[in-house]
């Protein structure tokens with residue numbers, strides 16, 4: 221009998237296919253794991269992980285020994301086919317990303333899409349996502365927003381995309397790598413007329429902070445740090461007040477940027493990531 225023969229909430233008795241559980245995992249702080257996440261990771265027949273080394277650290281922290289297979293951007297169609305076959309055979313598969321919510325700016329979406337095409341049940345299990353944490357802590361309007369994932373890497377396409385997005389009139393949220401954060405903020409300042417931004421750095425980790433201010437001010441602060449440290453450090457999510465939209469009451473436009481370390485994040489919890 222596979223683990224899948226157990227009864228899962230929402231599963232109709234006698235239904236044979238398994239469920240693809242999209243299990244959100246911590247983006248830094250290992251305390252951000254719900255009881256349901258622990259149970260599902262423990263009960264799954266297999267965990268399909270973007271980075272098995274990263275997920276093994278989490279499983280070891282949770283005392284779990286569920287088998288792992290990799291599912292990442294270089295996994296060929298045979299890995300997807302294998303997972304779909306297992307689901308069709310009645311196994312329960314948990315999909316996890318490197319960190320955060322699977323299928324948000326990571327390769328998991330393709331497996332979800334294939335599972336949906338085949339009529340396999342997909343069940344998202346809530347947990348952290350950098351985009352939502354950055355947005356809700358930004359102090360910028362949240363009622364409508366565009367999540368852009370990663371902006372184009374090259375300056376020309378990046379500026380063109382920012383110009384297109386500016387006409388939406390709503391808050392913009394995008395992920396950015398430490399290598400490109402300075403260039404991206406420069407383009408935001410130049411293309412969007414130096415709007416208020418909130419740059420969320422190292423969310424849920426010991427050095428969590430929000431840098432708020434005009435794009436040029438936050439850029440200046442990050443440049444100064446880069447000059448000191450060699451390069452910008454950490455993981456970044458950028459929230460931009462759209463010049464065509466209403467500005468949030470808490471937007472720090474005009475004030476000097478500052479990092480406000482969250483006391484709750486200081487020294488609590490263990491992290492899977494540096």
Ligand code: SAM
Nearest residue numbers: 247320321324349350395396422423455456457
């Ligand atoms: N699926 C993930 C999620 O739901 O948060 C996002 C995956 S995406 C490949 C990774 C990007 O998310 C990073 O490059 C960074 O821009 C952002 N990110 C991840 N962890 C973060 C953190 N702790 N603080 C700020 N941004 C973070």
